[in-house]
Amino acid sequence: MEFKRFLMDGPVEIIPRRFGDARGYFFESYSYRVFAENGISTEFVQDNQSVSQRGVLRGLHFQKPPYAQAKLVRVAAGRALDIAVDIRKNSPTYGQHIACELDAEKNNMFFIPEGFAHGFAALTDNTIFMYKCSHYYNPAAEGGLLWNDPALGINWELTEPILSPKDIILPKLQELDSGF
Numbered sequence: 193m194e195f196k197r198f199l200m201d202g203p204v205e206i207i208p209r210r211f212g213d214a215r216g217y218f219f220e221s222y223s224y225r226v227f228a229e230n231g232i233s234t235e236f237v238q239d240n241q242s243v244s245q246r247g248v249l250r251g252l253h254f255q256k257p258p259y260a261q262a263k264l265v266r267v268a269a270g271r272a273l274d275i276a277v278d279i280r281k282n283s284p285t286y287g288q289h290i291a292c293e294l295d296a297e298k299n300n301m302f303f304i305p306e307g308f309a310h311g312f313a314a315l316t317d318n319t320i321f322m323y324k325c326s327h328y329y330n331p332a333a334e335g336g337l338l339w340n341d342p343a344l345g346i347n348w349e350l351t352e353p354i355l356s357p358k359d360i361i362l363p364k365l366q367e368l369d370s371g372f
């Protein structure tokens with residue numbers, strides 16, 4: 193596995209080693225030991241999966257402390273543009289984002305630490321999005337950030353995304369009270 197860190201204590205792209213043969217291929221999608229040896233000792237407690245058609249945008253979401261979630265995300269089918277926004281008030285990169293294109297053909301993964309709002313745009317139909325979370329779902333602790341807040345400057349590669357009613361009315365960065 194190759195680990196590419198974007199920021200100190202920030203998101204990390206992980207590219208697993210793939211073993212191909214005449215039948216197809218195999219790769220380890222997660223190993224606590226290998227991740228801990230590479231500085232990610234997060235313990236995950238919940239796995240999620242969503243399926244989206246091309247043009248769906250889910251996010252930007254987070255859970256407030258003490259229910260904050262670190263996430264390890266990947267796509268099992270399709271491609272997605274994944275975005276992590278730094279919402280740690282005292283961070284020198286507050287409000288900045290890291291983008292990572294997830295591709296089921298590359299099997300790449302993206303680790304998003306606590307303190308980052310997370311979202312993705314599905315770039316293909318039948319994008320199967322799978323992710324591990326470090327805290328259980330707690331709807332009372334849910335927070336969000338408006339996907340197209342000009343202050344974030346995110347290029348989602350989509351013109352008219354398909355959003356949930358909840359995501360359309362999320363606050364802008366200047367209104368955010370994230371708790372981080």
Ligand SMILES: Cc1cn([C@H]2C[C@H](O)[C@@H](COP(=O)(O)OP(=O)(O)O[C@H]3O[C@H](C)C(=O)[C@H](O)[C@H]3O)O2)c(=O)[nH]c1=O
Nearest residue numbers: 240242250251252253254263310311312328329330356
């Ligand atoms: C997140 C979650 C949701 N749900 C239920 C609640 C709703 O009835 C339904 C759909 O939830 P929601 O519209 O919040 O799903 P997404 O918009 O895909 O939300 C996710 O999108 C972005 C990409 C994230 O990073 C978060 O993990 C998560 O917020 O699933 C659960 O039962 N458990 C859960 O952990």
